[in-house]
Amino acid sequence: MDGVKDGVMDGDTARDWRALSAAQQPAWPDPGALGETRAFLRSCPPLVYAAECDRLTERLAAVARGEAFLLQAGDCAETFDGVGVDQIDNKLRTILQMAAVLTYAASVPVVKLGRMAGQYAKPRSSAVETRDGVALPSYRGDAVNGLAFTEASRRPDPRRLRQMYHASAATLNLVRAFTTGGYADLRRVHAWNRDFVALSPAGERYERLAREIDSALAFMRSCGTLPTELETVEFYASHEALLLDYEDALTREDSRTGHLYDVSAHMVWIGERTRRLDGAHVAFAAGIRNPIGVKLGPSTTTDDVLALIDRLDPERRPGRLTFITRMGAERITDVLPGLVEKVTASGAQPVWTCDPMHGNTYESASGFKTRQFSRIMEEIKGFFEVHHQLGTHPGGIHVELTGDDVTECVGGANAIGDEDLRTRYETACDPRLNRSQSLELAFLIAEMYRARRRDARGSARPAEERR
Ligand SMILES: O=C[C@H](O)[C@H](O)COP(=O)(O)O
Numbered sequence: 001m002d003g004v005k006d007g008v009m010d011g012d013t014a015r016d017w018r019a020l021s022a023a024q025q026p027a028w029p030d031p032g033a034l035g036e037t038r039a040f041l042r043s044c045p046p047l048v049y050a051a052e053c054d055r056l057t058e059r060l061a062a063v064a065r066g067e068a069f070l071l072q073a074g075d076c077a078e079t080f081d082g083v084g085v086d087q088i089d090n091k092l093r094t095i096l097q098m099a100a101v102l103t104y105a106a107s108v109p110v111v112k113l114g115r116m117a118g119q120y121a122k123p124r125s126s127a128v129e130t131r132d133g134v135a136l137p138s139y140r141g142d143a144v145n146g147l148a149f150t151e152a153s154r155r156p157d158p159r160r161l162r163q164m165y166h167a168s169a170a171t172l173n174l175v176r177a178f179t180t181g182g183y184a185d186l187r188r189v190h191a192w193n194r195d196f197v198a199l200s201p202a203g204e205r206y207e208r209l210a211r212e213i214d215s216a217l218a219f220m221r222s223c224g225t226l227p228t229e230l231e232t233v234e235f236y237a238s239h240e241a242l243l244l245d246y247e248d249a250l251t252r253e254d255s256r257t258g259h260l261y262d263v264s265a266h267m268v269w270i271g272e273r274t275r276r277l278d279g280a281h282v283a284f285a286a287g288i289r290n291p292i293g294v295k296l297g298p299s300t301t302t303d304d305v306l307a308l309i310d311r312l313d314p315e316r317r318p319g320r321l322t323f324i325t326r327m328g329a330e331r332i333t334d335v336l337p338g339l340v341e342k343v344t345a346s347g348a349q350p351v352w353t354c355d356p357m358h359g360n361t362y363e364s365a366s367g368f369k370t371r372q373f374s375r376i377m378e379e380i381k382g383f384f385e386v387h388h389q390l391g392t393h394p395g396g397i398h399v400e401l402t403g404d405d406v407t408e409c410v411g412g413a414n415a416i417g418d419e420d421l422r423t424r425y426e427t428a429c430d431p432r433l434n435r436s437q438s439l440e441l442a443f444l445i446a447e448m449y450r451a452r453r454r455d456a457r458g459s460a461r462p463a464e465e466r467r
């Protein structure tokens with residue numbers, strides 16, 4: 001592989017993290033099978049290349065400077081059964097459609113980063129799930145155990161890590177084919193958006209924006225300057241680096257530089273439940289060169305954030321660190337300003353992005369874990385407001401979505417209600433936006449940009465003109 005030596009991990013950084021406590025790891029029942037799986041993974045070809053990870057770091061540096069926007073999106077928990085052309089195609093299309101709207105609205109390039117091709121492991125609030133008096137290990141993602149509520153299915157099986165590798169490889173292969181083979185041409189993506197606007201109950205509201213994008217594309221075409229880049233899309237893969245046995249076995253030394261890269265994904269992130277400074281996940285991430293995300297929940301302190309920066313990005317490398325805040329609609333405007341102010345004052349310039357999903361989960365009256373579309377939008381608005389007030393860049397959004405027509409989150413233009421949840425509740429873990437809710441979210445963010453521009457123009461006009 002270009003510049004990367006295979007199978008050299010289990011060196012220094014591996015020793016570093018193994019000495020520390022690793023939260024949320026499965027109780028693998030068979031150490032022999034785990035050892036064999038790790039040996040197999042160490043012999044596998046990388047899923048991504050070090051140079052691609054570096055390119056993503058550069059793109060994220062542009063986001064941190066306010067010159068680009070990050071759209072990170074995909075499943076809560078990918079499943080091995082979900083590795084089908086239609087499901088991957090639908091998800092990818094949805095992300096590309098959102099990106100097209102956001103690019104036009106934000107007037108900057110959108111960095112497209114899937115929660116895809118590796119999002120097979122989940123941290124859980126409880127190690128055990130109880131149903132009708134029967135207690136079994138919680139489902140921790142297809143990489144660990146099965147969703148079916150039986151003893152056999154819920155037993156962690158390290159051989160599943162091989163399947164995780166193969167499912168990730170198959171997904172990435174398809175994504176690469178779709179995004180470079182002409183299928184993702186911007187004109188085609190915009191035509192899909194046109195269909196959405198025509199069919200959505202809120203379509204009229206989005207019609208004007210869709211027409212403006214039509215005109216922009218027509219203008220570029222008539223100038224004869226429609227660049228060939230519109231036919232291909234740069235798309236990156238990310239997942240939570242939760243299962244350290246897997247991530248470590250897929251870490252390789254880049255022979256160009258001697259740096260270690262986790263070649264399971266371009267970017268990996270550390271979750272809210274595993275970001276302890278003295279924990280194994282932070283130590284592992286500190287040892288690799290990929291861009292790193294860290295989830296920040298509402299209990300995050302300024303000291304936590306400053307210490308994470310020192311530990312994960314001591315060189316202050318532009319694009320290295322992305323803070324994914326997930327405060328909840330109620331807390332965002334209280335908690336975020338202090339963190340952003342102190343980080344900015346320290347001279348660090350991470351990417352700030354908003355996960356409006358994880359702080360807004362609740363159980364519906366009908367007994368389903370759900371999220372309300374309006375609360376999701378509220379958190380995004382709060383995030384933008386905080387950054388605008390502080391003069392910092394609201395760098396992006398991080399959302400759980402599917403391209404399928406599920407009913408998992410309530411609200412949106414199709415007014416999914418509590419009683420609708422049972423119709424197509426298909427997630428293996430947390431509730432996702434469906435295709436139409438995802439596109440609506442992108443159009444609503446576009447409206448926020450438009451309103452802000454209008455306000456800025458208004459306040460720039462001389463006072464007598466505004467009167
Ligand atoms: O996606 C995030 C977590 O894995 C998920 O929210 C945990 O869900 P739980 O609280 O039902 O365990």
Ligand SMILES: C=C(OP(=O)(O)O)C(=O)O
Binds near residue numbers: 123240272273295326
């Ligand atoms: C577990 C997740 O989120 P968090 O760590 O923010 O709870 C996730 O994004 O899948």
